[in-house]
Amino acid sequence: MIGADLPAWPVVDFAAFGEVELRPLSRIQGLTAGFLARNWLSIPHVTHQDDADITAVEALRATLAPRPSALAFFAKALVSGLKAFPQFNGSLDASGRNLVLKKYFHIGIAIDTPRGLVVGVVRDCDRKPLADIAADISALSAKARGRGLPMSDMEGGCISISSLGGIGGTGFTPIVNAPELAILGIAKAEWKPRRGSDDAIEWRLKVPLSLSYDHRVINGADAARFLRHLDEVLAEPKQLLA
Template identity: 60%
Template sequence: MSVDIPVAKQSSQPAVERPAQPAFGSDLPPWPQVDFSEFGEIETRALSRVQVLTAKYMARNWVTIPHVTHHDDADITDLELLRKAQNEAGVSTKLTLLPYLIKAVVGALQSFPQFNASLDGTGKNLVFKKYFHIGVAVDTRFGLLVPVLRDCDRKSIHELAAELQAITTKARDKGLSMAEMSGGSFTISSLGSFGGTAFTPIVNAPEVAILGVTRAQEKPRRGSGDAIEWRLALPLSLSYDHRVVNGADAARFTARLAGLLADPAAVEA
């Protein structure tokens, strides 16, 4: 049985070249050039090299990634009691909340692998990573640096605490090499020491999500017999690339993360 395959007829008209489409964002109006001294006294200071590079990457990520931010709270009352008890018992490295947060993030990433992934250069394929390298944003005199802690799934809370202390000290004193800031699969930006209730962190491309945390606050909760219980709530702000992650995914991920933070045994496991 033969099958006739239709063949497109060749046009006698010459091919028309279509103009190339401008790159996304290239048609924006130019930045306004203003002589601010016309309005009063000014002082001009050059941005650091790190600040200039960070500005370029942040602008690119904000313009090209469709950002959405999901907000939730995690009950860390029991976790904080455990952390303080361990510090009081004497540990070689003082334990902050961040190592526990890293371990909880790894657990959430293991439950929802699409958050531990990246779009490839074509934008048509999603690359799932089998490793858990977590970036941690650090405020330094050079500007914002993001050291990457590797294989966080294989390290204990105490190992992560010691590594965090060493790398953040180096970042603030000497700066970091590109190798120490490369290869991350997910980033955490913590503003807890500064305050705030929520914010929208910018996704660190080519990652697909970033977690922001602000200062924990005491909040009332209805207990047994309608009694009021005060619990320590940690605000979570999860920004994500909406091309890869949808709202339901983000809500599930954040709920899983909050559940892990509420259970100290699960975080330390």
């Protein structure tokens, strides 16, 4: 692994400086720590950031019953992005010399659980209506926070989503979930002014997006175009319902 010859982790007697408590990592935290360290060291990460206008998404959500999560719209929008930019729907093989282009569209959803972070996979998002995707996300989240997800629910993803929008923040740098090539980070949406016709001020709901990607395969221009495509798709959300 790249970086395997780094200096050893410092050994410190923290108790020498004051009272401490030793709390072992959960099994999930331990596994996740190893995977994240591997991915960070092995993948040349770049993160492209831009805003997307979700005013129309929120207006449409308000008319639907049951009301689907905004995350389901992003999952469907990502399918459109993967179709428009097929290199994002690929993985490098073990040799690193060949790009495996996938013809399926499975979207990973990062789920925060009391035991640690897991990524559940919603399969065949290109074939499912948005309502079914929303139901799948809800079911995966409930299972992850309950008894946990089996490996079959966490493998085979094409691209992942990490959403902190319900908590806050204006952007972050998500780590690519190898062997995927990119991950979309979603921060908290805010109303922002925009100059409209006749210089009138219009208020639009904008969400900050952070797209981290593997620079061995994806370049900056492609990442910028990918996020612009997502913005265009989310501006016409009715097309995402089917």
